[in-house]
Amino acid sequence: xSDTLSISSIRMAALVTSANVGIxxxxxxxxxxxxxxxxxxxxxxxxxxxGTMSLLLLAYLCSRHPGENLIFxxxxxxxxxxxRVMNGLxxxxxxxxxxxxxxxxxxxxxxxxxxxxxxxIVECMLLLVVALSARRDLIKFSFVHSFYLPFILLPGxxxxxxxxxxxxxxxxxxxxxxxxxxWPNESVKIASLSQMSFVFCLLVPLMKFPxxxxxxxxxGAAVGGSxxxxxxxxxxxxxxxxxxxxxxxxxLETARSASMGVGQRxxxxxxxxxxxxxxxxIYATYYFSVHASRDLFRLGDxxxxxxxxxxxxYAVSMIPPNIHVLYSLWDLSGRYGFLLTAAYPLLxxxxxxxxxxxxxxxx
Amino acid sequence: xxxxxxxxxxxxxxxxxxxxxxxxxxxxxMQASARLDEMLRMLKEVFGDTDDIAIRQFRxxxxxNAAAVFLEPMVDQDRINRxxxxxxxxxxxxxxxxxxxxxxxxxxxxxxxxxxxDASAExxxxxxxxxxxxxxxxxxIDGSHKALIVNTRDIKKRAIEQPQTExxxxxxxxxxxxxxxxxxxxxxxxxxxxxxxxKMAPIGRRGNTNVAVCYLSSIADPAIVERVLGRxxxxxxxxxxxxxxxxxxxxxxxxSPFPQIQNTERPDKTAAALLEGRIAILSNGSPFALIVPCFxxxxxxxxxxxxxxxxxxxxxxxxRLVALVTSLIFPxxxxxxxxxxxxxxxxxxxxxxxxxxxxxxxxxxIEVLMIEISMEIxxxxxxxxPQVIGGALSxxxxxxxxxxxxxxxxxxxxxxxxVAFTTIGSFATPAYNxxxxxxxLRFPLIILAGSFxxxxxxxxxxxxxxxxxxxxxxxxxxxxxxxxxxxQGFKDLLLRGPIWWMRKRPSHLHTLDAxxxxxxxxxxxxxRTLQYAGEEDTRAHE
Numbered sequence: 001x002s003d004t005l006s007i008s009s010i011r012m013a014a015l016v017t018s019a020n021v022g023i024x025x026x027x028x029x030x031x032x033x034x035x036x037x038x039x040x041x042x043x044x045x046x047x048x049x050x051g052t053m054s055l056l057l058l059a060y061l062c063s064r065h066p067g068e069n070l071i072f073x074x075x076x077x078x079x080x081x082x083x084r085v086m087n088g089l090x091x092x093x094x095x096x097x098x099x100x101x102x103x104x105x106x107x108x109x110x111x112x113x114x115x116x117x118x119x120x121i122v123e124c125m126l127l128l129v130v131a132l133s134a135r136r137d138l139i140k141f142s143f144v145h146s147f148y149l150p151f152i153l154l155p156g157x158x159x160x161x162x163x164x165x166x167x168x169x170x171x172x173x174x175x176x177x178x179x180x181x182x183w184p185n186e187s188v189k190i191a192s193l194s195q196m197s198f199v200f201c202l203l204v205p206l207m208k209f210p211x212x213x214x215x216x217x218x219x220g221a222a223v224g225g226s227x228x229x230x231x232x233x234x235x236x237x238x239x240x241x242x243x244x245x246x247x248x249x250x251x252l253e254t255a256r257s258a259s260m261g262v263g264q265r266x267x268x269x270x271x272x273x274x275x276x277x278x279x280x281x282i283y284a285t286y287y288f289s290v291h292a293s294r295d296l297f298r299l300g301d302x303x304x305x306x307x308x309x310x311x312x313x314y315a316v317s318m319i320p321p322n323i324h325v326l327y328s329l330w331d332l333s334g335r336y337g338f339l340l341t342a343a344y345p346l347l348x349x350x351x352x353x354x355x356x357x358x359x360x361x362x363x
Numbered sequence: 364x365x366x367x368x369x370x371x372x373x374x375x376x377x378x379x380x381x382x383x384x385x386x387x388x389x390x391x392x393m394q395a396s397a398r399l400d401e402m403l404r405m406l407k408e409v410f411g412d413t414d415d416i417a418i419r420q421f422r423x424x425x426x427x428n429a430a431a432v433f434l435e436p437m438v439d440q441d442r443i444n445r446x447x448x449x450x451x452x453x454x455x456x457x458x459x460x461x462x463x464x465x466x467x468x469x470x471x472x473x474x475x476x477x478x479x480x481d482a483s484a485e486x487x488x489x490x491x492x493x494x495x496x497x498x499x500x501x502x503x504i505d506g507s508h509k510a511l512i513v514n515t516r517d518i519k520k521r522a523i524e525q526p527q528t529e530x531x532x533x534x535x536x537x538x539x540x541x542x543x544x545x546x547x548x549x550x551x552x553x554x555x556x557x558x559x560x561x562k563m564a565p566i567g568r569r570g571n572t573n574v575a576v577c578y579l580s581s582i583a584d585p586a587i588v589e590r591v592l593g594r595x596x597x598x599x600x601x602x603x604x605x606x607x608x609x610x611x612x613x614x615x616x617x618x619s620p621f622p623q624i625q626n627t628e629r630p631d632k633t634a635a636a637l638l639e640g641r642i643a644i645l646s647n648g649s650p651f652a653l654i655v656p657c658f659x660x661x662x663x664x665x666x667x668x669x670x671x672x673x674x675x676x677x678x679x680x681x682x683r684l685v686a687l688v689t690s691l692i693f694p695x696x697x698x699x700x701x702x703x704x705x706x707x708x709x710x711x712x713x714x715x716x717x718x719x720x721x722x723x724x725x726x727x728x729i730e731v732l733m734i735e736i737s738m739e740i741x742x743x744x745x746x747x748x749p750q751v752i753g754g755a756l757s758x759x760x761x762x763x764x765x766x767x768x769x770x771x772x773x774x775x776x777x778x779x780x781x782v783a784f785t786t787i788g789s790f791a792t793p794a795y796n797x798x799x800x801x802x803x804l805r806f807p808l809i810i811l812a813g814s815f816x817x818x819x820x821x822x823x824x825x826x827x828x829x830x831x832x833x834x835x836x837x838x839x840x841x842x843x844x845x846x847x848x849x850x851q852g853f854k855d856l857l858l859r860g861p862i863w864w865m866r867k868r869p870s871h872l873h874t875l876d877a878x879x880x881x882x883x884x885x886x887x888x889x890x891r892t893l894q895y896a897g898e899e900d901t902r903a904h905e
Contacts, residue, residue, distance in 0.1 A: 008847070008848075010848065011847065011848070109818055113703070113704075113816060113817065113818050114703070114815060114816060114818060117815065122815075122818065125815070125818075125819075125822050126822065129822055129825050129826060129829070132826075132829070133829045133833075136829075136833050140832060140833045143832045143833075143840070143842070143846045143847065144829060144832050146846055146847070146848065147828065147832055147842070147845070147846045148828075268704045268706070268707055268817060269707060269817075272817045272818065272821050275818065275821050275822075276821070276825070279825060
């Protein structure tokens with residue numbers, strides 16, 4: 001029963017890509033343009049690299065402990081009380097991320113697709129799908145991600161391909177931007193987009209070859225990152241940095257302008273496909289919270305938690321009174337979240353090295 | 364005898380035949396009496412109110428009292444006369460009869476006299492009674508503890524015909540019939556190998572329906588075989604009137620709209636499934652074989668894909684896939700485009716759509732739902748009618764739905780076109796049960812489309828896809844070989860690869876023998892293609 005009990009390396013990579021590509025697709029060009037103007041692609045590349053490095057760190061850490069997932073081995077590495085607090089923080093962080101992503105999603109859908117429908121209903125529908133599918137086990141979770149991957153990558157590539165002819169290379173120069181922005185800070189914000197696939201740390205023990213986790217994650221993050229990079233490249237190249245800054249959803253505008261060439265307005269179609277990538281992303285973050293809580297509280301089953309967290313995520317999504325507060329909250333959570341999701345695994349890795357060193361010394 | 368009921372660990376039985384019938388329970392474990400009058404009294408007690416029972420008393424070899432008991436409508440009386448009564452009633456040579464002891468007479472008759480291939484001696488009551496009810500003839504002999512059971516069953520069966528539900532353009536024309544023996548023979552004739560194992564046992568307290576489980580022992584995964592037998596052994600019901608009953612007892616997810624077990628009327632399809640490492644379940648009285656475990660992809664594959672050349676097969680398969688998707692989402696897409704996103708419709712066409720909808724009093728979603736429902740009613744009405752009336756009815760339906768509804772301002776012509784497309788699309792799906800599942804699921808999708816537009820349709824599709832991804836059939840992922848992916852499986856998924864190229868059996872079935880073809884199977888066809896441009900090289904023979 002190899003395929004129903006274990007996860008192949010390719011599926012792991014697919015999972016990382018599909019979880020990473022999501023909410024950021026629509027807004028990333030704006031963030032990058034605000035951060036570095038015409039240096040946006042370079043900034044994105046830096047951010048993606050930064051995020052990928054942190055994921056690789058985590059993957060390497062997990063492959064050092066192939067028998068258990070992060071929740072369990074962290075308690076052995078740094079002691080149960082500290083690890084539990086940190087794991088609890090991770091769970092809360094990803095609940096927060098799910099909530100904020102859900103809100104962003106709701107805002108876009110209500111703005112473009114369903115102007116007359118209350119945002120709450122739109123959010124509830126997606127949350128319901130997420131919560132229901134979060135009842136599945138880890139293997140089925142990986143199935144879902146690998147199934148939707150083509151629907152996430154192909155439309156994105158399609159839009160990018162059509163849009164390339166409208167790119168003005170002058171818009172992308174100078175490569176590092178006109179002003180010296182706060183690059184480290186901005187790239188961390190972009191790096192936090194990669195942390196959506198943090199959930200893979202729960203799946204490494206189920207892999208057929210846990211030692212290959214790092215390479216799978218690297219491939220997955222690279223594919224997702226390249227899509228992000230292409231999107232930023234096209235959008236900024238098409239509109240120029242200054243205009244990108246004032247567009248709320250620059251990628252949507254790219255899709256709109258690109259489809260004009262075909263003769264039809266296809267942005268609604270693009271947005272519908274984009275819903276899939278949002279779904280997989282929120283599914284990944286929500287699933288992490290649900291499954292990690294199960295292991296943290298040592299519960300036998302996670303299905304009750306899957307329903308139990310729904311109101312919490314919904315409440316978080318309702319906190320920001322308007323879209324400006326929403327994006328500043330997103331900003332804030334991205335920055336501190338990346339600190340948490342990158343520094344904690346780093347700490348664990350250091351402890352893991354120290355402990356194995358000590359063990360070797362004893363032996 | 365219940366060969367798999369004995370084998371399955373889950374359901375061990377001590378009695379050779381499971382006794383569930385109340386009358387039979389009374390005689391459970393009892394042995395036959397040596398006295399003929401006692402046996403006859405017992406038989407009259409059991410079959411007292413049964414008027415079609417026949418008890419024919421006679422003397423074996425002119426010296427031993429005996430009685431033949433059978434149910435008249437179920438036996439071939441000529442055979443009883445010729446193969447049982449005639450040899451037994453012929454007097455033996457002088458002196459031979461005296462040497463025979465009454466207790467040995469049964470053995471002597473069985474081994475030396477009866478000209479019947481399927482005959483046995485029995486000492487317990489229950490198997491004797493079961494034999495009589497299944498159309499065999501019971502011969503009780505005075506003075507002998509053993510009774511003889513001779514198979515004289517003769518139940519009328521129809522001839523082997525072309526399967527009604529799975530016709531092919533090119534391929535065998537034989538289909539299963541209601542007789543289990545014939546069906547097994549049809550499969551066996553295609554796979555004459557000792558590997559083909561057939562395990563039979565009766566299911567049902569009152570029906571005692573014979574059910575056969577067939578698999579190839581050198582290919583099928585023993586774990587799956589064990590799982591199938593285990594689930595079958597747990598069925599406790601009155602009777603199995605069709606294989607469909609079994610399907611519902613053993614499927615993984617009874618509440619899913621999707622079929623998780625394939626059924627087929629075709630022996631060749633069954634044989635192909637066995638060769639892939641699947642297991643076939645045949646039941647007496649049903650012309651359908653159940654095939655487990657099954658993938659979703661099997662529901663849009665047909666034998667025609669394989670008998671035709673692979674390019675044509677692949678193209679036809681893709682057409683069928685388009686039809687499958689069409690039958691699910693086309694009306695929902697139409698509703699959401701018209702009501703929510705008309706900007707996605709090309710401008711010229713949008714004018715036509717608006718013109719067609721002028722004067723239609725309902726919102727698009729109501730209109731589409733109405734026409735869809737009337738289409739379903741029409742389909743349901745014609746399906747069971749005799750063909751003569753069915754044709755007349757479909758003309759009425761076509762006229763009313765297609766023409767009158769439009770001219771009465773009831774619906775727009777484009778709606779009719781969309782609904783027609785959908786219906787034709789669902790008829791293009793070879794498996795009726797999968798087609799109907801998708802057809803019914805399009806109703807919630809239409810409602811979602813009417814309420815939330817494209818977003819609603821997508822949420823509905825996510826629900827359906829997630830459900831499909833979570834499903835398993837006997838421990839095998841339902842969406843295999845698409846998810847979890849498998850390169851060899853992809854050769855037979857959306858396309859149908861050349862036969863000499865599909866070297867492996869489906870890996871998700873965990874077959875004992877993974878290779879269907881030798882590793883160099885593709886060499887010869889490829890060499891012909893590449894080097895000799897389709898011509899055999901004559902020099903190679905020199």
